[in-house]
Amino acid sequence: MSEENKHEEDKTPGLFCWHELMTKDKEGSTEFYSKLFGWTHEDMDMGSFKYRFFKNGEQSVAGMMEITPEMGECPPHWMSYVTVEDINASTAKAQDLGAKVVKEATDIGMGKFSIIIDPQGAGIALWEFGEGECENS
Numbered sequence: 001m002s003e004e005n006k007h008e009e010d011k012t013p014g015l016f017c018w019h020e021l022m023t024k025d026k027e028g029s030t031e032f033y034s035k036l037f038g039w040t041h042e043d044m045d046m047g048s049f050k051y052r053f054f055k056n057g058e059q060s061v062a063g064m065m066e067i068t069p070e071m072g073e074c075p076p077h078w079m080s081y082v083t084v085e086d087i088n089a090s091t092a093k094a095q096d097l098g099a100k101v102v103k104e105a106t107d108i109g110m111g112k113f114s115i116i117i118d119p120q121g122a123g124i125a126l127w128e129f130g131e132g133e134c135e136n137s
Helices: 026-037 087-096
Strands: 016-023 040-045 050-056 059-066 077-083 100-107 111-117 123-129
Touching: 016 026, 016 123, 026 040, 026 050, 026 059, 087 100, 087 111, 087 123, 100 123
Parallel strands: 016 059, 077 123
Antiparallel strands: 016 077, 040 050, 050 059, 100 111, 111 123
């Protein structure tokens, strides 16, 4: 990859493209991963909450959100996102193949995502890149 494209996302369908930590202790998780991996962090105002990016040098490597009471009994976990060309078609196909859709396709500006539970019980997120790029990537 050329120097000018080194921060451009690889939008190839089927690749893992992002990892996100859902936690009940945002500051404790930040301290743990910063000490473990040497990550720094940067927050992005998302309106109703601040999204935290973990960075390795200048590159964003993961994100983090705090579990809110509205999320119910959601346990702390890491969620991986896989790139798809068409979020609606991929979500429908997953459902046809036996997946449970736990978060319908949702547009967040920089892209669209859905969350599914596969027939064996494992969760994964599907991600369709939008036209713009995330300013922290």
